[in-house]
Amino acid sequence: MQSLNIANLGEDLVAQWLQSAGWMILHRQFSCRWGEIDIIAQYDGTNQESILAFVEVKTRSPGNWDDGGRGAITLKKQAKIERTSQIFLTKYPEKAEYSCRFDVAIVSCQIMTKQHHELSATQDTITSFLVGEYQFQLQEYIAGAFDCLID
Structure with missing residues (x-):
């Protein structure tokens, strides 16, 4: 697990x-002093x-503390993403005349065993891929x- 960058692999998916x-990916990990946006797509x-989409990707393992990453999208985080999008x-x-929106992608990551292969086959996923023994699923x-407006 140490050699894999789980967050980057979730963003790759x-x-x-x-x-x-x-969609065309314009930027990955666009950052400025205010924060970072994982993916900017057109x-x-x-x-x-x-349309421009400013996408926040949350990659989590099963049984995490923050509801698959949903709990990490706080009002403070939303404000940082909005500020960073304005810098972009x-x-x-x-790109300033494009319609803009803020999207969130929830990705799960788990170590695959024979039991997990059987369980994950019944789960609803949008797409998935395997990296070594890890399965990433766009849930x-x-x-x-979130409802932020860009002026």
Whole structure:
């Protein structure tokens, strides 16, 4: 487990899933003095306006303390992400007219054994992948997860 960066692998899963759904990944781990945004993705719909998604990825093992990462998305965390997104838009003014939203991706990570293979086959997952003996599952993707406005 020490040689794996669990958070980065969870972000990899979400980025791959977004790309498979037609999103373009603009940045991974965009950071400034205010904070970091795990993934910034752009979607250019054929008959709709372009969308920027600022995605917070929470990767957790089963039985964690914060409801799969949902409990870590506090109002303070939301404010940091919003501030960081404003810095991004200042740095890339050509994106300032895009519709923006804040998404949350919940990823589970567990060591796979024969028992887990049988159990995980019945769980609802959006997508998953294996890295060594670890299985990563995108459990939930919440589009527009919190209500912050970008001016």
